[in-house]
Every structure is written in structure tokens, then in C-alpha cells.
Amino acid sequence: MDRGRVDRYSYRVMRGLTLVSVSLVFVIASMLFLKSLPILRSVFILDLLFDSSWFPLRGEFGFYPFIVGTTVVTVTVMALACPVCVLSAIYLSEYASPRVRGVVKPLIDLLAGIPSVIFGLWGVSYVVPVVRDRVAPWFDASTTGYCVLSAGVVLAIMVFPIIISVSEEVLRAVPFESRESSLVLGATRWETVKHVVMRRASTGILSAVLLGFSRAFGETMAVLMVVGNTAQVPGSLFEAGYTLPSLIANNYGEMMSLPLYDSALMFAALTLMVLVGGFSLLARVTQRRITRWTS
Amino acid sequence: MIDDPAIQVRNLSVHYGKVAALRNVSAVVPRNMITAVIGPSGCGKTTLLKSMNRLLEIYGDVKVTGEVIVDGVNVYGDDVEVTELRRKVGLITQTPNPLPMSIYDNVAYGPKIHGNGGTEKLNQLVEHCLRSAGLWDEVEDRLKEPAANLSIGQQQRLNLARVLSVEPEVLLCDEPTSSLDPVSAGRIEELLRRLSVDYTIIMVTHTLRQARRLSDYAVFMYMGELVEQCYADKFFQEPEDPRTREYIEGIYG
Amino acid sequence: MDKLGWRRMEERVFLALMSGSILVVVGSLLSMFLTVLGKGMGALSLAMVTQPPRGGYYLGKEGGVLNAIVGSLYLATGSTVLSALVSLPIAIYLYEYAGESRRTSYTRRLLDALCGVPSIVYGAFAFTVMIYLRMRASLLWGILTVTLFEFPLMTRGMDEVLRTVPNRLRETAFSLGSTRFEAATRVVLRQAMPGILTTVLVGFGRAIGDAAAVLLTAGYTDNIPSSLMDPVATLPLAVFFQLSTPIPEVQQRAYASGIILLLMVLGLSVFSRWSSKRLMRYVVR
DSSP, X not given: OHHHHHHHHHHHHHHHHHHHHHXXXXXXXXHHHHHHHHHHHHSOHHHHHHOOOEEGGGTEEOOHHHHHHHHHHHHHHHHHHHHHHHHHHHIIIIXXXXXXXXXXXXXXXXXXXXXXXXXXXXXXXXXXXXXIIIIHHHTTOOOOSOSHHHHHHHHHHHHHHHHHHHHHHHHHHSOHHHHHHHHTTTOOHHHHIIIIIHHHHHHHXXXXXXXXXXXXXXXXXXXXXXXXXXXXXXXXXXXOOOOHHHXXXXXXXXXXXXXXXXXXXXXXXXXXXXHHHHHHHHHHHHHHHHHHHHO | OOSSEEEEEEEXXXXXXXEEEEEEEEEEEEXXXXXXXXXXXXXXXXXXHHHXXXXXXXXXXXXXXXXXXXXXXXXXXXXXXXXXXXXXXXXXXXXXXXXXXXXXXXXXXXXXXXXXXXXHHHHHHXXXXXXXXXXXXXXXXXXXXXXXXXXXXXHHHHHHHHHHTTOOSEEEEEXXXXXXXXXXXXXXXXXXXXHTTTSEEEEEOSOHXXXXXXXXXXXXXXXXXXXXXXXXXHHHHSOSSHHHHHHHTXXXX | OOHHHHHHHHHHXXXXXXXXXXXXXXXXXXXXXXXXXXXXXXXXXXXXXXXXXXXXXXXXXXXOSHHHHHHHHHHHHHHHHHHHHHHHHHHHIIIIISOSSHHHHHHHHHHHHHHHSOHHHHHHHHHHHHHHTTOOOOHHHHHHHHHHHHHXXXXXXXXXXXXXXXXXXXXXXXXXXXXXXXXXXXXXXXXXXXXXXXXXXXXHHHHHHOOHHHXXXXXXXSSOOSSTTSOOOOHHHHHHHHHTSSOHHHHHHHHHHHHHHHHHHHHHHHHHHHHHHHHGGGOOO
16 A cells, blocks of 8 residues: 555654664764874873863863863852752742743743853853952952853853743642642641652752753853853862863864864863763762652 | 344453453444443443454554454454554544544545545535534534534534544444533434444443443443343343343442 | 741741742843843944945954854754754654654653753764865855754654644544554644744754854855855854954944844744744644
8 A cells, every 4th residue: 555655664764864863972972982082092091181281282181170160160050050940940830920920931931042142242241240340359359250150150041941941840740739738737838849849849850950950061152251261270260260162162273283182172072972971861860769769 | 143243353352561451352243233332431341442443552562362353354364454444443532532623624634544535526525424423504614614613512523524534334432422411412322323324333331321222232341351242122121141230220330 | 936937937038039039030131131232232233234244344344244144044944954854753753653662762862862962062073074074164064063953952842742742633543544654744743733833943043043063164254155065154153253353343243243143033932932823723722
């Protein structure tokens, strides 16, 4: 039957596309690994990862500043974003009137679509001066404003929409009966949220946070514009830093001009991929533990 | 006994995972009559119905053993074209389930995929089916409107028209009136009674009264097993099995 | 204060914190708009939108960013079309054909992994392949790279939309004798159309706004590309490069270009909402 043939062929085509697509993960990882081999062969891997001196001209490729930079920025982002986002999500799901929700939710969706350069523009023109002139003096520090903290603030705003919208969905998905059983015992709404709703929603909120985390980890443009791009291990939040994505973005043009430089940058990309992947894995394992723990 | 049965079921067993929904069921369905499948909830009525048009297989983890013979062919054999089977043995579900299209397209969907194209032919077929379902007068001037806009009684008649459009021989009805108000339910019953002249109708019903009203032949199921089957008058007046008797008298169910 | 008083106070404190959080979120959005608008309004002119950079543009002379506007549109359209062509079959495959097995969840997990890969990594990967093939940065490579980055997200979005289609529609299509392909394309897809369209348009928005992936592979030019092999300018990069000059007029133009980019993304969002409402006509609730 002609129809049967259409069905069978389309099945094969679709399946083929799927297989090719998912194998991409391995293709990309292998390719990056292959291109990293030169530098992995010439420098011992632990030195590569933990050495702090980055002088490509002298052939020194210590990635430690970048790994620390990326981690510190991401941790800052999470520290700033998580409380704000979770609280906002709780408010939107449990307390806000439909009118407030109808205004705030579209605004958050709008935030989600804004390209990262725009965040960078805002960072340069607003966040950097504020950090330099208002925040740092308060802590008795002096900075140009182009520092890890600025990057953290800008990125935090960038991940707000993801974490808030997923968390809010998760919270609303908790069935009304659960809330009911707490309220009829005389608990306040907040206590209900604290003890009942959050417990049911905790894995979902964790995945929301992790989604935000991976977005922040890999973000290039906005960070590049405000983080200072200095290859040092930042001693404080007010010092300039350098992240792995910004490293790659800033230097890919000169890759071919110095020996091992291209291999080093590909190794940076590979490290980035491994770190993000590793974190997702950790996330899934923790999620499973939490589900077992709360059920 | 029944000569020329429309459908024969032989030693049919259906398992959902480890749970047995049907246990070694053997039944015969007479042609061009209304056969009622009766029994308390969960006894396997819907499973029996859906095994006849092989709809069970769209869900994972279902195991079917035994035979269902339609027109002399075991539909679970190899080389059976499932899409053709489902055209021949149509299913009317409990909830109307309109397709996300206009009223016209809902009815035209079946003929179109089976290749009965041609606008003029389609127009005639759609009108014919809608008339047979008693819906034509109410929708003839709004055929392009979304089917979802119809009332639930109208949607169920649309359901009927839709199934008729693929020109089946057997109509499986899974509690076709249980979502409807009494007036709409009455109309559907009337339509089914009229259609039974040309089609074999197998109807799952959970109300004995409906079975008494409509059926020519009755099959009683209990806990996945077929308990008794015979012509309706004998069934309701002198059932053989004590379980049948108890159900009819309303002792359980 | 008695126990009830403490409990009420706790709730009030947290409510204050929650309202504060919402204000922070909304406030930063407003701050962003106002800052970019404020700094860029002055340089926004018809010339900016209708002309490519003339000689000396980056030193302050005339011209506009038409090269980047058109370039971004070309690139985003190309990559969105390509992504959709790949994502839709995969999503339908996962929904209808693959079933619920270990292998399918493994596949979904790999797709999620692809979603998590930062766009700069895709850029680095594509760059390597491009160099290996001895090709130069061009519109084609920009499209391919952004497609790589865009299609996993689009696939996941479509997958989620398809999963919301009620199963009884599938059942109905099958009981009328449809093949799997027919049921998936004629019925399920119809029902899912508004959501699918939204997913595609969100992908388009991402493609326009991306900078990291195109930085390495699309090149940059003052001209509007006339073929796939020409380098192409994109708006995000135009913003970035103009901001990086020491000349204040050009920096102001960077903000103006940012406004243009924002307007494009906003317009897309409005269009998306409008068109999915139009498509809801036949959708079954």
C-alpha cells in the first residue's frame, strides 16, 4: 500500500535524523578532544588545570585563572539569583492576584528573549559604574567596575526568567489538595508553602536552578563585556577575572599565530563542555536522591 | 446457533503488563444486530471491544493471545493490514473526541486518508453521513466552523458520522451515551437502532435498561471472563449462569 | 509575642522579601530598557536603519547598520528554517514512533545534553571544521553554526508541545484507520500547531540575538551579503564592535543599534502571540 510505504519511509528518515543528531554530542566532544591532544601531550594535565600563569607568548598555558573565574562568576550568579527567583516564583504562584500575574509574567517572558549583548550594554553603562562608585566604596574596595561582581549581577538578571518560569510552573503543578490538607489544620499560607508545597516542588525547583546554572556557565557575550578579561585568579569579587567562554571568544582570531594556542583554546572549549555535562549529571543524581528522600 | 457470525473471538487473552484484563474469552457476534456487552466496571468490556479493531496496540506493554476472526480472517495473523481493519471495524468512543478541524473536515478525514478523494464525491459523502447521524439539518450552513464549537450531543453525532464515512461493516460502540444528557442519548439510541439494519453493532453499556431497550444479542462479562452469551430475550428472562442472574437482578454492579 | 504572632510575623517578613524580589526583577528589566533607550535615542535615525556603513563609519562618519540588520535576518531565517526541518521530524519520531523505552529516554537525555552545550562551544567546533575544510567565515557557516545551537532547543520545545496533545486524539485518528504518519501529521500536528509555531519563533529570536556562535564563523563585513559564501554582519556583533571603539559618537550608535535589536525581538514576541492565537481556531480543548 502506498500509505504504508510513506509510513515506513518517513519512519526511517525520522529515525535517521534522530540518531545523527544525538550522536553530535560525541562527535563534538571527540573533535575537541582530538584538537586538544597537542597541548595535552606537551603539558601534564594537572599542571594545565592548576597552573595560574597564562602567557601564550611564552608557551605557558595555565588554565586555573579561567576555571576559577568561571566558577566564581557562576557561583555569584547563583547566590544572587536563587533567592530572588525562588521567592518571586513562590509569590507569583501562591500569593499574586491574577492581575499582578498577568502583568508580571509577560514581562518575565520578555526578559527571556533579550539578547545577551543588550545585557552587556546595560552592564557597561549601568552596572559597572554603580559597582565602581557605590558598591565597592561601601566595602572599602576600589575597582574599575569591570569585575567578577558586575559579571555576576548582569548574568543573574539573564537567568531570572528561566529559573522563575520553570519554578512557577512546578509550584503550580502541586495539586491543590496538598495545600488544602495543611490549611485545614490551621497553618498559615506561608507555613503551607514552607512545609508542603516546597517539599513536593523541590526537585522541580532544583532543575530550574540547574537550567539557570548551565545558561550562566556558558554565557559569553555579556560576561565578556563586563568581567575585565584579565588572566588572573580574582582575589575578591571586585577584582577583574576571565571566564572560559570569554577566553575563547577573545582569542580565537590569534589562535593560529602561536604554537599550541589553538590546541589550548580547544582544550578550554572541551573543559567547558565537560564541566557543564558533569554538572548536569550531578544534578540528575542529586534529584534522584531528593525524590527518594522526600517521598 | 449463529450461522454467518460477523465476528468470532476464540480464546482471547489480553494482559496489560502482568495484569490479565481478559481471560480466555470466546464469543460470537451475529451480523446486522445490536450485541450488548454487559458487566460491572472493570470486567474487561472496553478491552474486548478494542481488541477487535486492534486499537490496544497503540499503548505499550500489551500482550494479546488468541484469535479474533472477522470475515473469516484472524486479524491478529501476519499480513493483516491494520489500517484497513480499522476502517472496516469502526469505533465510537464514549467521549466524542472531535478532531482539531472543521465539522466538514472531521467527517472528510477518514475518506481522505483512505483515498476517496474528489471534492464532489466527498461533499456527497459528508452530507450523506451527517444525515445518517441526524446532524445535517443543524450544521449544513456552518460546515467550516470548528467542530469543537458543537454541543456535546452534537459532537457525539458527529463522531457517528465520522465513523460512517469510512464505510465500515461493524460499529464498535464504547458506552456511546454515558456522557450525554437523556435527550441526546435518546437520539443516539434511535440512530443506532436504525443503523443496525445495515451494520453489525457491538455496544458496551453499563446500564441494564439500555441493554434491554436496544440489544438483540447479549454478552455478559465478569472479571475478565465471558460468563454467558445468547439472544436478548432469553438472556433477560432465563439466564443460565447464576452470576448473570444476580447481575440482572441488581444484586451487584 | 505569642506563637501565633511569631508565625504571622514570619509570613509578613517573607512576603516583604517576595515583593522585593519581584520588584528587583521588574526593576532590572525597566532599568535595562531605560538605560539602553536613554543612551541610544540620540543616535537613532532613519539613516541608521536604511544605510550600510559608509567609509569612516567607525570613526564617526555617516552610514547605518543596514548590513547588520539584513545580515541578521538572513542568518536567522536560514538557521530557523534548517532547525525546524530537523527538529520537527525528530520530535514526531520521539512522540509517535519511538515509544517509551530505555532507549528513548536515553535519546531524550542526549538531546538535553545538546541543549546544555554553550553556544561558544558550538562556535569553536564549527570553526575547527571550517578551518579544516579550508573555508572562510561566511553566511553559510554562520547559518550552520546557529542551526547546531538552535535545533536541540527547538526539538525539546516541540517535544514538550507534542506531549500536551491529549492521547484520545491519537486514538480517534487510529480508530479511523490512519497510519502512524497520518495520525501524527494530520491530527496531532494540527492540534499542536500554535505551540509549535511559538517554539519556532522563539528559536528565531534566539538566532537573531546570538553572538557567541557567529563570532567565530560568520565573519563581519560592511556589506550586505549577496551569496552564501560572503561574510555577513550580525546586529549583536555590530553592537559589540561599535561599543568597542573609543569614539563617543560610535559608542552611542552601539546603543542605538541595541534599540533596533530590542525592537526586532519585541516585534517578534508580539507577532508570535498574535499568530498563535489565530491558529487556536480549530484546537480542541
